[in-house]
Amino acid sequence: MSGKEWWRPEDFALRRPTLLARARILAALRAFFNGRGFVEVETPCLQRSPGLEPHIMALSTELAEPFGAGRQRLYLHTSPEFTMKKLLVAGMASIFQFAHVWRDGERSPTHHPEFTMLEWYRSNAGYEVLMEDCAAILAAAARAVPTGELRRGGRRCDPFAAPKRLTVAQAFFDYCGIDLLASIDDPRRPDAAILAAAARVRGLHVGDGDSWEDVFFRIMMERIEPYLGDGAPLILCDYPVSLAALSRPRPDDPRVAERFELYACGVELANGFGELTDAAEQRRRFEADMDLKERLYGLRYPIDEDFLAALELGLPDCAGIALGVDRLVMLATGSETIDEVLWAPVAG
Numbered sequence: 001m002s003g004k005e006w007w008r009p010e011d012f013a014l015r016r017p018t019l020l021a022r023a024r025i026l027a028a029l030r031a032f033f034n035g036r037g038f039v040e041v042e043t044p045c046l047q048r049s050p051g052l053e054p055h056i057m058a059l060s061t062e063l064a065e066p067f068g069a070g071r072q073r074l075y076l077h078t079s080p081e082f083t084m085k086k087l088l089v090a091g092m093a094s095i096f097q098f099a100h101v102w103r104d105g106e107r108s109p110t111h112h113p114e115f116t117m118l119e120w121y122r123s124n125a126g127y128e129v130l131m132e133d134c135a136a137i138l139a140a141a142a143r144a145v146p147t148g149e150l151r152r153g154g155r156r157c158d159p160f161a162a163p164k165r166l167t168v169a170q171a172f173f174d175y176c177g178i179d180l181l182a183s184i185d186d187p188r189r190p191d192a193a194i195l196a197a198a199a200r201v202r203g204l205h206v207g208d209g210d211s212w213e214d215v216f217f218r219i220m221m222e223r224i225e226p227y228l229g230d231g232a233p234l235i236l237c238d239y240p241v242s243l244a245a246l247s248r249p250r251p252d253d254p255r256v257a258e259r260f261e262l263y264a265c266g267v268e269l270a271n272g273f274g275e276l277t278d279a280a281e282q283r284r285r286f287e288a289d290m291d292l293k294e295r296l297y298g299l300r301y302p303i304d305e306d307f308l309a310a311l312e313l314g315l316p317d318c319a320g321i322a323l324g325v326d327r328l329v330m331l332a333t334g335s336e337t338i339d340e341v342l343w344a345p346v347a348g
Contacts, residue, residue: 050076056078079322089310100115126258131272138150163233178195189242199218204223248274
């Protein structure tokens with residue numbers, strides 16, 4: 001669709017039913033949050049720091065101040081997370097936002113350079129409450145369209161079924177027979193050699209210079225992720241701490257963090273956290289992630305010092321999550337590509 005004149009009436013008519021279904025789903029999601037006392041917020045897309053995930057690339061621009069007062073480099077945010085957490089520090093409690101976000105270098109059947117992210121936060125709540133929210137949101141979306149199921153190709157998922165839960169460590173064992181935690185004696189520096197040896201035994205290619213993270217994601221993408229969320233939604237939880245820069249460690253096991261992802265029909269729909277509130281530890285993680293980004297891609301984004309100052313003032317205990325609206329609409333309408341559920345695509 002991105003290569004067509006999408007606005008021609010004969011082409012648009014083919015997509016119109018899907019787009020009207022999208023509108024009904026978004027209305028149902030807003031009603032879900034409004035009915036639970038959440039406040040809808042709006043935050044600026046232009047930020048000094050776009051988000052600091054090592055493998056996510058941002059789009060930048062220059063903002064000119066009037067009367068020749070200077071120019072500053074800003075970024076289109078990859079998530080509204082930093083600013084929404086500042087609102088929690090300011091005194092807001094339960095908040096949500098439908099945010100347009102941007103990712104450079106991403107375009108596939110399930111990726112688009114600009115997409116809609118639903119992000120919400122609960123103060124004085126743990127990440128288990130977000131899991132309950134996810135189950136209710138899937139049901140609300142399904143009720144907004146006539147099919148009543150999530151589907152992609154020949155795969156089906158019952159959005160009214162209680163999500164199954166599986167830890168990342170258990171998934172590695174169940175799908176690959178790998179003891180993931182054996183490679184994480186030190187949560188900050190997992191042992192690449194141990195995980196690489198286990199992967200090679202199971203027929204996975206591992207390059208000589210591959211990091212622990214490289215091997216982890218290869219196992220996830222080839223042997224685990226494609227099989228998640230058939231029949232019923234699946235919550236994959238308790239990620240290794242080194243893969244959860246914004247999440248607090250589990251108090252009973254510091255090797256893993258209070259992070260989970262929601263899957264249906266093999267598609268990742270949401271990513272949630274019990275939020276890290278320690279400013280010093282957050283700075284250390286940001287710097288480590290930017291060191292990694294610089295080594296891999298020759299890029300380094302600014303750390304949001306305003307966000308760290310807000311953490312120092314006091315982020316309340318809270319949990320937050322981001323859900324890909326377009327992917328949810330894809331599954332609820334049985335669409336094969338993300339372009340089919342966008343009112344208009346980014347030119348490409």
